[in-house]
Amino acid sequence: MDKRNRLALAYLLIGISAAGRALLAVPENTQLQELSLTVLAVVGYLLICRRTVLPLVCGTVQLVLELVLCGSQSGGVWVWLMPLLRVADLWILLLTAVLMLRQAEQPARVMPAVAAVPLAVYTVAHFLPKATAVAAISFVIFSVILLWYAVLMLRAYNAARIKE
Known part of the structure; x- marks a missing residue:
């Protein structure tokens, strides 16, 4: 790859x-890993901020939400907000995926719509104590759909690499 x-x-x-x-x-219990992966994504966003901010x-x-989530693991003021912050973080991830797919000129309709369904189920089930299994299953489905997003971004990488 050309540097x-x-x-x-x-x-x-x-x-x-x-x-x-x-x-x-x-x-659950993946805040630190998500934080490091979000930092990696933010570096990517910095590289394209001339095109779109x-x-x-x-x-x-x-990044801010995940820092708060990491700090809230040991208790503290934010502990009661953790479920809401967790859901907000995932919805912002989906919004960012939509923005990046549009910027990369990749198909941006089907993947976000498909991802929104299990994320909506997770959002509701995450707040219901008796729906823990439903929340976990919907989160796994959302994660699998993120692989689709990863493939689309890698396809955009290949197109940009060949274009230059």
């Missing part, structure tokens, strides 16, 4: 980040 091809590098970093998040596939803004908000 001057910032666009291709950005798509590669974002694709790797999405694949890493997809492979976590568990909703919205993914960088979303990535920064995700």
Whole structure:
């Protein structure tokens, strides 16, 4: 890869980040891993911020949410907000995916719509104590769909690499 091809590098970093998040596939006790993968994605967003700044803004908000979630593991003021912050983080991830797919000129309708369904189920089930199994299953399905996003970003990487 040409080291001057910032666009291709950005798509590669974002694709790797999405694949890493997809492979976590568990909703709890992954805050530190998600944080490191979000940092990787934010580096990718920084590389393309001349073209669009919205993914960088979303990535920064995700980073802040995940830092709060990591700090809340040991208790503290934010502990009662953890479920809400967790859900907000995932919805912002989906919004960022939509923005990146549009920017990369990849098909941006089907994957986000399909991903929104298990994420909506997770959002509701996450707040219901008796629906823990449903929340876990929907989160795993959402994670698998993130692999689709990773493939689309890697396809955009390949297109940008060949274009230059």
